[in-house]
């Protein structure tokens with residue numbers, strides 16, 4: 001193994017994870033015991049779960065679990081093949097038709113993960129040398145990697161300042177009209193703020209650009225019945241490509257692209273992560289169908305998660321925390337320093353009798369100096385739990401001089 005063994009061995013002995021473990025504040029790979037509920041057991045601690053993306057609480061909804069079990073009985077546990085060849089089952093088609101109807105698009109295709117959806121869709125769209133991509137500075141890693149896989153030079157990649165429409169316009173002016181694809185998160189995954197889609201779409205029209213919105217954290221949460229960012233702004237017909245994932249509000253795993261027939265046809269014949277990977281197992285598809293059954297009829301889950309997050313956001317602001325521009329189910333607590341963020345996570349986690357599990361987010365997932373604790377909320381959380389969490393944040397934040 002030569003070089004390959006040596007570099008891994010060196011990293012194991014002296015890499016940052018090992019050094020951080022020695023200081024006792026390593027915050028990753030904690031095990032959740034049992035279900036992803038508002039209060040969970042983790043590594044022997046009872047903690048309030050402010051670190052999951054189970055926004056609607058569907059991960060343990062009885063009807064959703066029942067649907068997944070029924071699908072296993074009916075279709076078996078897996079497809080064992082790629083959609084292109086032998087992995088297309090009737091439940092994939094049923095799900096794609098249902099999602100297209102839900103989002104109000106002509107067509108939809110389902111991937112095995114959201115990461116694969118972004119890798120495959122973005123790289124296949126950016127297939128020519130004379131195309132440009134304009135990407136928000138805080139877009140998710142799967143978008144960044146999808147762009148890297150596209151067939152274009154670094155000259156054709158424009159990264160604009162986060163949600164800064166003036167900077168986006170500056171970038172659009174530098175490229176030929178009709179040759180740009182603007183790619184953005186709908187709800188930004190770390191700070192929970194919403195893209196200024198109304199202005200972005202106006203710019204896209206002015207410069208004849210395509211629009212690609214990643215709705216991983218929007219679907220289920222914003223827009224009527226959780227139809228996502230484009231629906232929230234009533235701009236579904238102006239957003240060319242809507243991407244999303246099943247790993248958050250839909251409480252399973254998988255991803256999708258909702259677009260017109262021509263775009264879906266292009267992606268399903270050209271996206272390598274779609275063609276060369278097995279299709280999602282039937283139970284995942286049945287899970288999403290069951291969640292759709294619920295959220296199409298009942299807005300209470302979506303309303304609850306937004307009101308829980310709102311109560312938290314107001315409470316944290318009153319305590320003196322910097323919670324950025326969030327207005328969704330994600331509320332960041334900006335700490336601004338790497339080690340302090342990890343320490344904050346650890347002290348929150350170990351608080352007794354109950355701690356808080358959250359997500360410490362450090363550079364490169366944030367800007368340097370923008371390190372934060374990412375908290376996220378579940379529709380089934382009660383006000384008592386929220387208030388308990390606020391008390392813990394007050395206590396720990398004061399002790400650590402964060403507030």
Ligand SMILES: Cc1ncc(COP(=O)(O)O)c(C=O)c1O
Nearest residue numbers: 113114115140142189216245247
């Ligand atoms: C904005 C965004 N896009 C895409 C993904 C990838 O989704 P998946 O977990 O389905 O691979 C994530 C997951 O964290 C995300 O936050």
